[in-house]
Amino acid sequence: MSLYLSLGNHQAALTSSELQSALFQALSKLGKKHRVLVVPPDITRLHSYAGDLTRFVHVYYGDVLKTILPAVGTHRAMSPTQLTQMFGDIPHNLFRAHNWRTDVITLGEVPSEFVHQQSEGKLSYSWPAEVNHLIVEGGFDLVLSLGQVVPHEVIGMANYNKNILVGAGGSLSIGRSHFLGAVYGMERIMGRADNPVRRVLNYAADHFLSHIPIVYILTVIGTDADDKPVVRGLFIGDDNKCFERAADLSVQVNIQILERPIQKAIVYLNDAEFHSTWLGNKAIYRTRMALADGAELIVLAPGVKAFGEDSCIDQLIRRYGYRGTSATLRAVKENPELAENLGAAAHLIHGSSEGRFTVIYCPCGLGREEVEGAGFCYGNLAAMMSQYDPAKLRDGYNTVSGEEIFYVSNPGLGLWSVKERFQQA
Numbered sequence: 001m002s003l004y005l006s007l008g009n010h011q012a013a014l015t016s017s018e019l020q021s022a023l024f025q026a027l028s029k030l031g032k033k034h035r036v037l038v039v040p041p042d043i044t045r046l047h048s049y050a051g052d053l054t055r056f057v058h059v060y061y062g063d064v065l066k067t068i069l070p071a072v073g074t075h076r077a078m079s080p081t082q083l084t085q086m087f088g089d090i091p092h093n094l095f096r097a098h099n100w101r102t103d104v105i106t107l108g109e110v111p112s113e114f115v116h117q118q119s120e121g122k123l124s125y126s127w128p129a130e131v132n133h134l135i136v137e138g139g140f141d142l143v144l145s146l147g148q149v150v151p152h153e154v155i156g157m158a159n160y161n162k163n164i165l166v167g168a169g170g171s172l173s174i175g176r177s178h179f180l181g182a183v184y185g186m187e188r189i190m191g192r193a194d195n196p197v198r199r200v201l202n203y204a205a206d207h208f209l210s211h212i213p214i215v216y217i218l219t220v221i222g223t224d225a226d227d228k229p230v231v232r233g234l235f236i237g238d239d240n241k242c243f244e245r246a247a248d249l250s251v252q253v254n255i256q257i258l259e260r261p262i263q264k265a266i267v268y269l270n271d272a273e274f275h276s277t278w279l280g281n282k283a284i285y286r287t288r289m290a291l292a293d294g295a296e297l298i299v300l301a302p303g304v305k306a307f308g309e310d311s312c313i314d315q316l317i318r319r320y321g322y323r324g325t326s327a328t329l330r331a332v333k334e335n336p337e338l339a340e341n342l343g344a345a346a347h348l349i350h351g352s353s354e355g356r357f358t359v360i361y362c363p364c365g366l367g368r369e370e371v372e373g374a375g376f377c378y379g380n381l382a383a384m385m386s387q388y389d390p391a392k393l394r395d396g397y398n399t400v401s402g403e404e405i406f407y408v409s410n411p412g413l414g415l416w417s418v419k420e421r422f423q424q425a
Contacts, residue, residue: 001239004029004215008233010252013224019049019234020056023217026236027060030142030215035066037140039168041147041159042070043082044273047229047413048148049219051086057144058090068095069134071147071167074174074343075279075309085272096134104130104170105137107208110200115180118196122183129204130170135212143214148221149235149246150254151191151415153285153350154181156198157250159218160243161205171343177201178346182325186350187289191255191415191422193247202240214238218246222253227395227409254414261292261418262406268390270410271303277317277361277374278309281351282411284359289417290406295357300384305365307374308344316344322352322359322375360384 004026008014014022038057040050058065068090070078077097078086087095110127135143147159147167154177155162166174181189181197189195220233232253235246267283274280283299291297308314320331320338328348332339339345352375353359361371362379371378388400393407408416 001237001241002029003235003237003239003241003245005234005236006242006245007235008220008231008249010222010232010249012232014231014234016052019052019231020059022234023053023056023236024060027057033061033064033142035138035140036061036064036142036144037134037138038065038068039071039135039143039145039163040068040087041163041167042072042075042078043086044075044279045148045412046086046270046273047221047410048146049221049229049231050146050148051088053146053217053219055088055090058094065094066140067134067138069098069132069168070095071145071163072098072100073167073169074100074313098132098168100169100174101171103132104173105133106130106170107136108204110203110207114203115200118199119180119183123180125176127176127180127200127204128170128172129165129208130173131164132168135164135168141213143212144217145214146217148219149243149250150221150413151250151286153186153190153282154178154197154346155201156189156192156195157243157247159246160216160240161201161209163216164209164214165201165204175341175343175346179342182346182349186285187421190285190289191251191417193244216242218242220246220249220253221413223395223413229410229413255422256414256416257419257422258290258416259419262287262290262295262416263292264296264298264403265291265406265408266298266300266388266393267408267411269299269301269303271364273303273412274301275303276306276309276314277304277351277363278307278313278347280304281347283408284351284353286411286414287408287416288353288357289415289421291357293356296360297353297357298360298379298384298388299362300381300388300390301361301363302381302385304361304363307366313341313344313347316341317348317374318370320348321373322348324352324354325349328352
């Protein structure tokens with residue numbers, strides 16, 4: 001087990017040339033390779049710099065890089081336009097689409113007793129270690145797993161073995177891991193590297209992935225004085241130490257502790273990254289611990305045209321809505337279709353304000369009846385964008401027409417909380 005690179009700090013701003021040079025130095029330590037697979041995130045992690053790093057890997061290995069498998073999880077497969085936007089001039093014939101319902105094999109199962117223990121007695125199912133069959137059967141002598149470590153609603157800190165076991169995982173593994181996190185409580189998980197979901201994935205990695213030559217390439221992304229993404233850290237290794245160092249830096253870079261609760265928040269969802277509430281509800285997850293009781297959260301969503309990333313999930317969200325934990329758990333008990341899609345059930349819990357604050361969703365492609373039917377309040381996008389113009393707002397507190405608002409330009413880059421709520425969680 002090795003840590004090949006640990007670079008950066010909370011004030012670093014690594015340039016493209018520095019990233020490429022550091023990456024090449026780390027790859028040189030791995031020795032000669034003959035068949036390389038790269039597993040990067042998809043367009044929903046556009047600012048992870050995984051696109052740039054994948055291009056650098058392509059430059060380094062050339063024809064030895066045989067396949068690129070974006071870890072889309074339950075998201076839609078990337079379109080040709082998205083591939084070019086994120087990965088530049090890499091030939092599209094190198095990319096393979098991961099289908100989370102059909103493309104996986106099961107390597108083994110985390111025992112139900114372990115899941116029961118980690119869930120504090122709330123769950124009793126086993127957890128299948130499902131991965132895309134190419135990772136196991138493709139004959140690769142190196143699998144490079146790329147991604148950004150950042151606070152996350154399901155896994156506490158995103159990436160590391162989640163990229164393989166969930167991002168390239170299957171229906172059961174994704175659903176059961178998400179439901180474990182939801183039942184345990186996302187406010188107890190977000191921003192913490194050690195938690196029940198991570199322990200289940202670590203168990204699976206230790207027992208079922210050790211024969212696969214995986215090396216992790218992890219970034220930590222902050223923002224500069226102009227609110228633009230910047231690389232604060234790059235970590236490369238094949239064990240937990242790589243992830244731990246990235247997570248430690250992410251805590252410094254990506255968690256913003258506020259002195260007082262937010263009364264009104266405006267969150268903008270970039271239309272290149274967020275085209276469904278399944279993705280866009282990061283606006284709710286990442287700000288909820290900073291919102292005051294009775295607060296108002298306005299989500300500006302110019303790219304959101306659907307609820308789910310596939311038709312089945314979309315219909316479940318429309319049918320059951322974001323009604324809170326109690327209502328969702330009751331629906332799981334009473335409705336087999338939801339019990340068979342625990343990832344959707346977890347998402348419904350995550351996306352609810354639990355009645356504590358108001359969510360006003362302003363999508364471009366969903367009507368008032370659809371939005372309100374799912375449990376949110378509806379806002380007119382054009383009117384809200386005129387009143388709260390993202391081009392004129394800066395991240396943090398702003399005053400608009402004499403009113404104080406808190407603005408977040410990209411909820412995927414951080415976690416916001418008041419001190420008391422983060423400590424209690």
